[in-house]
Amino acid sequence: MSHPPKAAVVILNWNGKKYLEQFLPPLLKTSYAGMELIIADNGSTDDSIEFLQTHYPQIRLIRFNENHGFAGGYNRALWQIEADYYVLLNSDVEITAGWLEPMIEMLEKEPSIAACQPKLLTWHQKNLFEYAGGAGGWIDSYGYPFAKGRIFDHFEEDQGQYNQPGPLFWASGACLFIRARVFHEVNGFDEYFFAHQEEIDLCWRIQLAGHKIWSCPASVVYHVGGGTLPKGNTLKTFLNFRNNRIMLSKNLPFSKKLWVVPVRYLLDAVSAWKGLLSGDGGYFLAILKAHLAFIRWWLFHQKKSVFPVKRNGTLQGVFKGNIAWQHFARKKKTFSEIVGKSN
Secondary structure, rough: OOOOOOOEEEEEEEEEEEEEEEOOHHHOOOOOOOEEEEEEEOOOOOOOOHHHHOOOOOOOEEEEEEOOOOHHHHHHHHOOOOOOOOOOOOOOOOEEOOOOEEEEEEHHHHOOOEEEEEEEEOOOOOOEEHHHHHOEEEEEEEEEEEEEOOOOEEEEOOOOOOOOOEEEEEEEOOEEEEEEEHHHHHOOOOOOOOOHHHHHHHOOOOOOOOOOOEEEEEEEEEOOOOOOOOOHHHHHHHHHHHHHHHHHHHOOOOHHHHHHHHHHHHHHHHHHHHHHHHHOHHHHHHHHHHHHHHHHHHHHHHHHHHOOOOOOOOOEEEOOOHHHHHHOOOOOOOOHHHHHOOO
């Protein structure tokens, strides 16, 4: 390509100096000529800024005085960046050689695809799919997200079973490749989410606007995961349950919303009581607080959220069933067992 499309790789950093030290050197060796690397600092209180200014003065740095969360931080950063494509990359991701070109090639060849993700594998055990997105995100009829290669806490070994690119419901925010014009067309992330499931909500709105989300397994990256809020953190539980409820309320058609949202309340109650009976009172309280927070949002704060700009798109990557029933009751462990090998 004589004039390659510009791809802005944007890392949203919050107290992540140790990851910048580790993962910036290989990232700077990316061969794609049209890449610009940008660090957006989300009000870090460690010495990330000093480290960057001392060792990487050539990297463009956008600074915020406070932590706006994943959603707000990226919105504020991307409004300041001109590019054909945005690549939202977590600071705890290790890239591989040639990671960027396959995603650019995919979107250049197919204008209907607005966003895609690489294959995400676990950095600590590089033969396993990673929690944050595996080989691409799906969702079930009740709003439970899952991924190719990861069903709840079961992680499949990568044996090439998901090496075929294909449609998704959502692409992981750990490494999200997206057309800049589409990001702005749908008004970016919903900042009310702060963090967690904001990329699922974004991809849902992108699909409703008539665009597609795809997997690009020819690109591979390794994700550490849990660097900001580790697994089991009650704030993470709260945000996941609250944001999922808000997402369903915003994006489902009215006819489905009438039954899906109440059913999810019942299913969440079962999960909360199971946690309490197993001795995890924090998990129980986090879900209770999430339900109350959703009611507050519904009554008082809907105007603060970002709603779909259109509703005429066809959704792909939806499993017409209950992933929890398939996994916990029917003991199905893998994506292929539940959804089918053809997908």
